[in-house]
Amino acid sequence: MSADSGTALPNTADASRLPIATQRKPRLALFIATACGLGYIPVAPGTWGSAAGVFLTIVVTWLTSRGTLAAVSMGRSVNFWREILIPGYAWFLIALAVAAVGVWASSQVSRYSHEKDPQFVVVDEVSGQLFTYVFAFTVGNWKYFLLGFILFRVFDIWKPFPARQAESLPEGWGIMADDWVAGIYAAIGLWLARAAGL
Secondary structure (H helix, E strand, C coil), X not given: CCHHHCCCCCCCCCHHHCCHHHCCXXXXXXXXXXXXXXXXXXXXXXXXXXXXHHHHHHHHHHHHHHHHHHHHHCCCCCCHHHHHHHHHHHHHHHHHHHHHHHHHHHHHHHHHHCCCCCCCCCHXXXXXXXXXXXXXXXXXXXXXXXXXXXXXXXXXXXXXXXXXXXCCCCHHHHHHXXXXXXXXXXXXXXXXXXXXXX
């Protein structure tokens, strides 16, 4: 329809303002933001996202630390560079990659859903849970993983300073940053628990 007909053409320059039904569904972003669909679980989706972070931590810890664990179990000395430093860096880079992809995916989904922080977006919980273990700088047993999970959930719900303030950041940054803060607090809690010999 021409502009001369008197009917204004819709402004599609900013697709984020269009109704959801007229937008192209960001399937990849939704898949990532919901942690492979866990965010759609109707009961406690954030807890399921955190559980996915614990599971990912256990898998990556096993993959990156099995050489160290095998060396210790056989009584041989551990090669610092090959069996400690490089796996540690790899683990840190994985956590950063999840954080970066999470910002992108949650931004896309926030625009699509017209919600600042949709409840079904749980990649922030996955990322925050990874931060909990990465910044605690140690490989733990099941008690360590359970305590990290509990501490992260407490700080994620409580949102101590500056977690609540971080929510005001734009788009995916606001969705993700408060969980990063909660993860760092939980990591400090793990440090304190280890120092206390718990």
